Amino acid sequence: MNFIQMIIPLNITKTISDWIYSIMPETAASYTIMVVIAVAYLLLFAVAGLYLVLLERKVAAWFQLRIGPNRVGPWGLLQTMADALKLVSKELTSTIKIDKFLYNLAPYFVIVAALMAMAVFPFSKQFQAFDINIGVFFLIAISSIGVIGILLAGWSSNNKYALIGAMRSGLQTISYELSVGLSILTMVLLTGSLQLSEIVEAQRTGGWLILQGHIPSVIAFMIFMIAGTAETNRAPFDLVEAESELGAGFHTEYSGMKFAYFFLAEFINMFIIASIAVVLFFGGWLSPFGITDNITWFPEVIWFIIKVAGLIFLMMWFRWTFPRLRVDQLLTLEWKYLLPLNLMNLMLMAIIIWLNWTI
């Protein structure tokens, strides 16, 4: 009977769940809560995606001394809503010689992988849908599924540019997955836990992990941001899309809402990478110096959002500064620099913890 509850410990705001349990039989209530959470996350997903697109366009404009979207709604705030409506109303076209099944399946792989990763983040003490004890491991596993969607999209489109883009994506993700994993592992050494909520709790007393682990933490953070940017296929690692070489890369043949899925997934992945970094390095939803710890009504999720926004801005800054890498440079960076440095860094972190040199 309590089967669903056992595998998924749902604890979105206590008050709501208590209220639902009080008016319904137990099984029905747990299903209802699941639906509520699913809707909440889908909404979050859509809003976050759309507003990240808008933010990207605004930030890009400011980097290039332009103004950016400013016509639809005040300061252009409704611009991406209008774009989304346009994309929904577009016809879904496809070429004749596609592999229909895989072609239609690919966008869902990408978007579902992104959505699943969202579930484990502790946005605040209460607001975490899926708090498993192997959260970090789960994230690494899920983030590799997205690339299957990209490979499928490239393969089934029956288009040489799409296929080249997809193959590059496979190459890139397989390489940089290593660096992401190892830099996360460096931080896990420090916390001794894979559970995201516990990682956050570990930072309540000792300060943020980037300070606790000082030198190796900072190196791990830098490597994580580089590899994370590569994971999301954004410039300067956007060989996958490479407009000037491959048309639009793996999603060349997609239109309408299916294209929008790929597009949104890119921004959600950016959000995910920033969220992992916030949890692992910057104390998750904890306030800096505990300034709001005593204010009970203060929504801690605000701190989480602010930190994530800061890191996302950093990634946008990368994008609008650096030129795209060549494929060989991409591989040199990973295998000759990031990976050896990462291994050294892991050793350094182990030594520091062994000698108790953490702050």
Next chain:
Amino acid sequence: MSYFSDIYKGIKTLLTGMSVTGGYFIHARKGALTQEYPDNRETLKMFDRFRGEVVMPHTADNRHRCTGCQSCEIACPNGSIEIIWDRAVDPETGKKKKKIDKHIYHLSMCTMCGLCIEACPTDAIVWAQNFENSVYDRSKLTKILNQPGSSVLDGIED
């Protein structure tokens, strides 16, 4: 050891690049290059070197500097300028002298190359700064640059 110095150099150059773009980002609000055109129609001023269309300035008493030498007509690579000229008797010397009747300029054909303005020996034609040149009828783009009844300024030909 060049391995580590390469890393150091790489990080340094990347940070230099980021500081440049970061500077742009900070100053974006003040230094934005975008003109919100229909909104700022009243205040929008085109820059000096902007090429809108070729015009012939006239003085207050309706006199211009064109001698009718036809250099501009010859210089124009696509025949956008046609000069219809005439001869008139110079009252001082009593000799017959060339003068323009109509300086016809086809804005619809002009490529804004500026060769006519370069060629003019007396600087009779210049660039105007207007850019709202769209009209409903193509024939409106054929303009006569010299105003009716105008004449050449004294002393230009010397």
